[in-house]
Every structure is written in structure tokens, then in C-alpha cells.
Amino acid sequence: MSEQQQQALSDGYDPFEAFDDVIGGDLRDPYADFAEKRAKTPVWKGSLIGQDMMPEGMVPPESWTAFRFDDCSRILRSAKTFSSTGYDSTIGMVMGHMILGMDDPEHRPHRNLVANAFREKSLARWEADLIGPICNELIDRFARRGSAELVRELTFEFPVRVIARLLGLPEEDFAQFQRWSIELIGLGADIERGLAASESLKNYFAGVVAERRRSPREDVISDLVTADIDGEKLTDEAINSFLLLLLPAGAETTYRSSGNLLFLLLTHPDQLTTVQQDRTLLDQAIEEALRLEPPLLMINRTATTEIELGDVTVPAGGDIATCLGSANHDEQRWENPDAFDIFRKPQQHLAFAFGPHMCLGMHLARLETRIVVNAVLDRLPNVRLDPDGDDPHIRGLIFRSPTSVPVLFDA
Numbered sequence: 001m002s003e004q005q006q007q008a009l010s011d012g013y014d015p016f017e018a019f020d021d022v023i024g025g026d027l028r029d030p031y032a033d034f035a036e037k038r039a040k041t042p043v044w045k046g047s048l049i050g051q052d053m054m055p056e057g058m059v060p061p062e063s064w065t066a067f068r069f070d071d072c073s074r075i076l077r078s079a080k081t082f083s084s085t086g087y088d089s090t091i092g093m094v095m096g097h098m099i100l101g102m103d104d105p106e107h108r109p110h111r112n113l114v115a116n117a118f119r120e121k122s123l124a125r126w127e128a129d130l131i132g133p134i135c136n137e138l139i140d141r142f143a144r145r146g147s148a149e150l151v152r153e154l155t156f157e158f159p160v161r162v163i164a165r166l167l168g169l170p171e172e173d174f175a176q177f178q179r180w181s182i183e184l185i186g187l188g189a190d191i192e193r194g195l196a197a198s199e200s201l202k203n204y205f206a207g208v209v210a211e212r213r214r215s216p217r218e219d220v221i222s223d224l225v226t227a228d229i230d231g232e233k234l235t236d237e238a239i240n241s242f243l244l245l246l247l248p249a250g251a252e253t254t255y256r257s258s259g260n261l262l263f264l265l266l267t268h269p270d271q272l273t274t275v276q277q278d279r280t281l282l283d284q285a286i287e288e289a290l291r292l293e294p295p296l297l298m299i300n301r302t303a304t305t306e307i308e309l310g311d312v313t314v315p316a317g318g319d320i321a322t323c324l325g326s327a328n329h330d331e332q333r334w335e336n337p338d339a340f341d342i343f344r345k346p347q348q349h350l351a352f353a354f355g356p357h358m359c360l361g362m363h364l365a366r367l368e369t370r371i372v373v374n375a376v377l378d379r380l381p382n383v384r385l386d387p388d389g390d391d392p393h394i395r396g397l398i399f400r401s402p403t404s405v406p407v408l409f410d411a
């Protein structure tokens with residue numbers, strides 16, 4: 001462990017536990033309530049996010065929540081009627097004005113600037129040189145032990161390291177970078193800490209951005225400093241906001257989704273064996289886990305005009321959440337929706353949302369998950385859930401992921 005990593009951990013700070021600040025409680029099964037809401041109040045006047053989960057001092061706006069797939073996808077597609085600018089007064093407090101909180105005409109050119117780096121084709125070159133080796137380095141640490149806790153030892157560390165490398169940050173900065181990222185994401189739990197982390201990250205990035213302006217390299221920060229919109233270079237503020245968004249977007253969700261898939265496969269050994277024997281099934285297993293247990297359960301929009309949704313009228317300015325977790329369990333679209341079944345007919349789910357803000361990093365997320373699961377299956381023979389584990393389970397209302405994934409394997 002580097003000196004800086006030791007320093008970051010010296011005050012008893014546990015990055016993994018800090019990530020739990022944001023999940024929204026140890027709720028194992030939100031889906032029964034969602035099913036009832038879909039049946040009785042598909043557009044419900046209320047918010048699933050309690051006041052205790054909001055940043056201190058924030059007054060909750062008048063809110064509605066959509067639970068059915070069709071309503072959610074309509075809201076996400078209709079960006080003119082359902083604006084994303086509400087993010088500016090929530091996570092924008094620590095990230096600034098970033099693409100997630102932009103509407104068109106501002107959104108598209110900003111998104112296009114970085115979209116190229118996250119296309120499937122562009123990622124292919126990173127797979128062998130960068131992403132695969134990071135995963136193998138992490139597995140090297142426990143491959144001879146015969147047991148491991150895959151969340152703490154693998155899925156938690158992996159995506160933040162990938163993002164740091166894609167940004168071209170030096171290895172010795174990783175622990176500090178991870179800590180600031182987690183504090184930034186945990187703004188709902190501690191706003192002061194979130195704001196302080198945001199300042200630290202901005203100062204940190206200022207040095208890196210200045211350096212890349214002097215000598216650009218092959219990394220995402222260099223893409224940003226050399227890019228322009230209609231001949232105008234991006235300001236440092238715009239670059240910073242984008243970089244601050246990439247942390248939670250890239251690290252938090254992917255670690256949760258790979259944990260969910262590993263947990264679901266290990267608790268469904270027949271399907272695990274099938275995937276083990278035929279890796280062409282892995283892609284559909286990834287989609288099924290994202291459908292059944294999306295790492296992020298809801299996202300919000302603001303109505304720009306009075307609008308009818310089902311038999312409910314949402315006024316202009318009303319806050320409307322789309323419950324992605326519920327949409328993905330809609331019985332109108334999926335038979336037996338609460339079951340994990342990798343053999344389902346492929347259908348669009350909403351784990352990555354939909355419409356103009358659909359996740360920019362989805363190909364990277366899928367690639368990382370494919371690499372992690374393949375590495376686990378290749379390098380940990382006869383991998384199985386440790387029966388003596390501490391009641392591992394998937395939980396959370398805002399974000400969902402397993403408490404732990406303890407495994408045994410033949411070393």
C-alpha cells in the first residue's frame with residue numbers, strides 16, 4: 001500500500017462503509033411496494049425519498065413518482081416537457097452545472113464532446129491494455145487464498161481505478177481520489193463534507209487540467225481540454241463539472257451492478273454453471289441483472305408545463321421521479337418479472353434510463369462487468385457462495401447492491 005493510501009486510511013476511514021451512506025436504507029425488497037403502486041397509483045403523488053435522505057436544509061418540492069414502464073419511458077424521452085435542470089440544485093451543489101443537468105440546445109453539443117471516448121469502438125483499445133490488467137491485478141491479491149469477499153476486494157475498487165486510469169491520473173493518487181469521490185457522492189449524508197470534497201477535487205483537477213493543456217496525452221482529460229464547441233474551448237469550470245460527474249457516474253453504479261450480477265449468479269447456481277460453460281450467454285446475464293436489480297432505482301425530472309400522466313395532472317414546476325426499479329419489473333412487459341432468468345427474450349429495460357440523457361457510460365459499464373465476471377469464472381475455479389457468509393443480500397432504495405459477496409473457490 002502506498003504512503004498516500006495509508007494516510008487516507010489512517011483515521012479509521014473505511015471507503016466501503018462510506019459508500020453505504022447513500023443507498024437509502026437496508027431495504028431488501030422494495031419491489032412488492034412498487035407492484036402495488038403500479039396496480040393502484042401508477043403515477044403517485046409523493047416521493048420515495050424521505051426528508052432524512054435529502055441534503056440538510058433542502059425543502060422537498062411537490063413531487064410525483066411514476067411506476068409503470070410506459071410512463072417512465074415517455075417521461076425520459078420527452079425532454080422538452082420533463083426537464084433535467086433540477087439536478088443543478090441537488091448534486092449540482094457539489095458538481096456544478098454538468099451535462100446531466102442540461103437541457104437542449106445546451107445538452108447535445110456538450111454530450112457530443114465526450115461521447116466519442118465512450119463509444120464501444122473507442123473502448124475496445126482500452127480493454128486489453130488497461131481495463132483487463134486492472135481487474136487481474138486485483139484478483140492476483142487473493143487468487144491463491146481459496147476465499148474472498150468479492151465486493152470489498154474486487155468490484156468496489158475496480159471501476160474507480162478504471163476511471164482514474166481513463167483520466168490518466170497517477171496510481172499513487174488513487175486512494176485520495178477514491179475518498180474524495182465517495183465524500184462527494186455522499187452529499188445527502190453530509191453536505192459540508194461533500195462540498196469540501198468538491199473543492200479538493202477541483203483543486204486537484206486544476207493541476208491536471210493545466211498540465212494537459214501544456215502537453216495533451218491519450219486520455220479523457222486531454223480530449224476535454226482540446227475540444228471546442230463552435231470554436232469555443234471549454235472553460236475550466238465546464239471541464240471540472242464533467243470530471244466531477246464522471247466519478248459517481250462511473251464508479252458508484254458499475255461497482256453496484258457487477259456486485260448484483262455476481263450475487264445473482266452465485267445464488268442461482270444452475271444459471272451460473274450455464275454461463276460458465278457458455279460465455280456467449282454472459283451478455284444476456286448482464287442485461288437480466290440490470291433489469292432485475294438496477295443499481296440506481298430512480299431519477300428525477302421537472303415538468304416544464306402542466307401535463308397529464310394517466311389520471312394525474314402534474315403542474316408546471318412539479319418534480320417527477322421515474323422509478324426505474326419499478327419500470328423494470330412491470331408485469332405488462334415482463335412475465336414473472338421478479339425472477340432472475342437469463343433466458344428471457346431481450347427487451348429494452350430502463351437501468352441506463354432512456355432518451356437524450358441515456359447513460360453515456362453504458363458500454364463501459366457492460367465491458368467492465370463482462371471483464372470482471374469472466375475473470376472470476378476463469379481464475380477462481382469452482383467459485384461458490386461461502387455458506388458461512390454474514391447473510392449477504394442486495395439492499396437499498398436509492399442505490400442497490402449486495403452487502404457482500406463472500407466466496408470459496410479451489411485455490
Ligand code: HEM
Binds near residue numbers: 245249253357358360
Ligand atoms: C451499470 C452502471 C451504470 C448505470 C446503471 C448507469 C445509469 C445511468 C442513468 C440511469 C443515467 C441517466 C440519468 C438521468 O438521465 O437522470 C446515466 C447517465 C450518465 N452516465 Fe451512467 N450508469 C452506469 C455507468 C456509467 C459509467 C461507467 C459512466 C462513465 C464513466 C457513466 C456516465 C454517465 C454520464 C456521463 C451520464 C450523463 C449523460 C447525459 O446526461 O447525457 N455511467 N447513467
